[in-house]
Amino acid sequence: MDLPWPPRSADDAWALLEAQRGMSDGEAVDIWTHQVQTADALRQEGADDEMVVAGLLHDIGDGRVSPAAHGPWGGALVRDLLGERVAWLIATHTEAKRYACTTDPAYWDGLSPVSRRTLEAQGGRMSAAEAERFRSHRWFPDAMRMRRCDDAGKDPDAPPADTAPLRQALRRVAGAELQRRRSAGASAPADRPAFSDRRR
Numbered sequence: 001m002d003l004p005w006p007p008r009s010a011d012d013a014w015a016l017l018e019a020q021r022g023m024s025d026g027e028a029v030d031i032w033t034h035q036v037q038t039a040d041a042l043r044q045e046g047a048d049d050e051m052v053v054a055g056l057l058h059d060i061g062d063g064r065v066s067p068a069a070h071g072p073w074g075g076a077l078v079r080d081l082l083g084e085r086v087a088w089l090i091a092t093h094t095e096a097k098r099y100a101c102t103t104d105p106a107y108w109d110g111l112s113p114v115s116r117r118t119l120e121a122q123g124g125r126m127s128a129a130e131a132e133r134f135r136s137h138r139w140f141p142d143a144m145r146m147r148r149c150d151d152a153g154k155d156p157d158a159p160p161a162d163t164a165p166l167r168q169a170l171r172r173v174a175g176a177e178l179q180r181r182r183s184a185g186a187s188a189p190a191d192r193p194a195f196s197d198r199r200r
């Protein structure tokens, strides 16, 4: 199947997510289910649309690029379409894991074996300076909130989540970013040159 690289609409982003059905990174659920569970948990606890969408697409690079690169790669992939905050949350979701492992000794015990294994490749524990820099970011609380749902979204026994509200949130965020770009005079994603990196 020819996938829409880069995604230029909410439907494109949804197609990239759909293509991760059945893709495994070794967790108990496939990458599609994991992202849907993460987003659904955020939605159920009342997180805003951008956070829900970040949860929905945070592992869009998983199974396509290396575990170390999948966060930043995914953030860069959706920045034009979904805006800075969603891109940042996706790009730093492994940083949130590094931060939690650094500052909370009990956190490591709760991590899945796959998450533990990939931590080293993702930079391992943070230095004090790195942790301070991450903590002082304005979206740090959002990153840690998303991480909690990310870690919990690996339940093979959970009933299938309703994906309709997640897709609607994706459309709203893409629509709002398009609106923002238009009023700022920036080009819409569809006007931009094709993304040359087609790594899967």
Ligand SMILES: [Fe+2]
Binding pocket: 058, 059, 062, 070, 093, 094
């Ligand atoms: Fe991830």
Ligand SMILES: [Fe+2]
Binding pocket: 034, 058, 059, 150
């Ligand atoms: Fe994840």
